[in-house]
Amino acid sequence: MIWIRRILAGGAALMVVAVLLAFTLSEWRVRRTVAMPLPAIEAAHDPAQIAEGARVATFEGCRACHGDRGQGRVIQNDAMIGRIVAPALARVAARATDAELARVIRHGVSVSGKPIYIMPSDVFNRLADEDVARILGWIRTLRPASGDVTVSTRLGPLLRFALATGGLNSAVNPAGDQPRARPGDVGGYYVGTLCSFCHALDHDRIHQGEFGPATAPALAQVAAAHDPAAFRHLLQTGEGAGGRALPDMKDAAIKVFKGFTVDEIDAIHAYLREEAARLQPS
Ligand code: HEC
Ligand code: HEC
Numbered sequence: 554m555i556w557i558r559r560i561l562a563g564g565a566a567l568m569v570v571a572v573l574l575a576f577t578l579s580e581w582r583v584r585r586t587v588a589m590p591l592p593a594i595e596a597a598h599d600p601a602q603i604a605e606g607a608r609v610a611t612f613e614g615c616r617a618c619h620g621d622r623g624q625g626r627v628i629q630n631d632a633m634i635g636r637i638v639a640p641a642l643a644r645v646a647a648r649a650t651d652a653e654l655a656r657v658i659r660h661g662v663s664v665s666g667k668p669i670y671i672m673p674s675d676v677f678n679r680l681a682d683e684d685v686a687r688i689l690g691w692i693r694t695l696r697p698a699s700g701d702v703t704v705s706t707r708l709g710p711l712l713r714f715a716l717a718t719g720g721l722n723s724a725v726n727p728a729g730d731q732p733r734a735r736p737g738d739v740g741g742y743y744v745g746t747l748c749s750f751c752h753a754l755d756h757d758r759i760h761q762g763e764f765g766p767a768t769a770p771a772l773a774q775v776a777a778a779h780d781p782a783a784f785r786h787l788l789q790t791g792e793g794a795g796g797r798a799l800p801d802m803k804d805a806a807i808k809v810f811k812g813f814t815v816d817e818i819d820a821i822h823a824y825l826r827e828e829a830a831r832l833q834p835s
Contacts, residue, residue, distance in 0.1 A: 640702065
């Protein structure tokens with residue numbers, strides 16, 4: 554019997570080592586400092602540009618995650634995953650320069666130089682300079698308020714494990730060939746800076762959302778299967794054909810896509826139909 558106990562004790566010791574390793578590795582991953590140049594972008598000051606910034610912050614999802622007034626939001630709170638917090642924007646902005654905030658959005662490096670993990674900065678990397686400047690203009694109008702979320706992120710065991718094993722990658726993205734101005738043809742631009750957070754054009758992808766894992770379908774084909782009216786209805790209500798429930802798209806329609814004009818929705822659809830034709834095997 555003694556040797557069985559020894560094996561059990563050995564197993565327990567191994568477990569402890571594995572847990573410590575996961576803890577240490579995940580701590581290192583979130584605390585390491587990333588060297589990243591600051592983008593030369595200043596907040597817009599013109600009231601029309603600031604109003605446009607509030608709209609961009611809607612359809613790029615900033616206000617869905619950080620709260621409509623940027624007051625912060627606890628995105629998830631779960632014993633195994635942990636507490637994921639999108640912080641109150643006015644409070645972060647009070648201790649940051651415009652360039653530091655632009656670096657958070659575009660390159661996934663926090664004000665204090667640490668990697669960003671949950672926020673999709675790898676996708677926001679493609680935002681034009683002027684759209685980042687407009688978003689910053691909107692953030693600079695926000696003021697700390699009593700309803701602000703002040704708790705911070707706490708990593709649960711599942712997140713630590715994912716961090717330690719590379720199951721959760723940082724959003725750090727050093728790429729730097731962004732347009733200065735928003736392109737006139739916005740279809741591809743919005744697909745690249747928003748839809749691609751969850752969808753790939755040509756294959757299904759698992760999206761780990763607030764409602765659990767869901768399959769975000771291959772975007773070009775599935776969009777081309779809609780006529781323009783059905784596509785508008787989908788983006789405006791999040792309802793599929795025949796009233797089919799689409800939980801992630803419904804949430805996005807209510808909080809995010811409401812920032813789009815009808816012309817912009819049509820431009821997204823036109824772009825996706827062209828991509829579907831291009832991807833068609835000939
Ligand atoms: C999917 C949810 C989500 C979206 C969309 C999102 N954020 Fe975040 N944001 C977060 C979370 C969570 C954090 C905490 C850091 C992390 O992700 O690791 C964060 C952190 C930040 C920070 C603070 C970084 C620091 O130094 O502490 C700023 C500023 C910020 N976001 C601005 C924005 C802006 C502007 C947008 C839109 C362009 C945006 N966020 C979109 C979830 C989101
Ligand atoms: C937050 C993640 C997320 C974002 C952002 C997102 N989608 Fe989706 N989408 C999904 C998921 C997940 C599904 C599968 C159904 C569901 O769970 O809602 C889906 C389904 C769809 C469908 C299929 C609907 C049907 O009838 O079956 C279309 C079309 C679509 N998305 C278009 C878009 C477009 C266009 C954008 C950008 C403007 C976009 N999505 C942005 C997650 C997302």
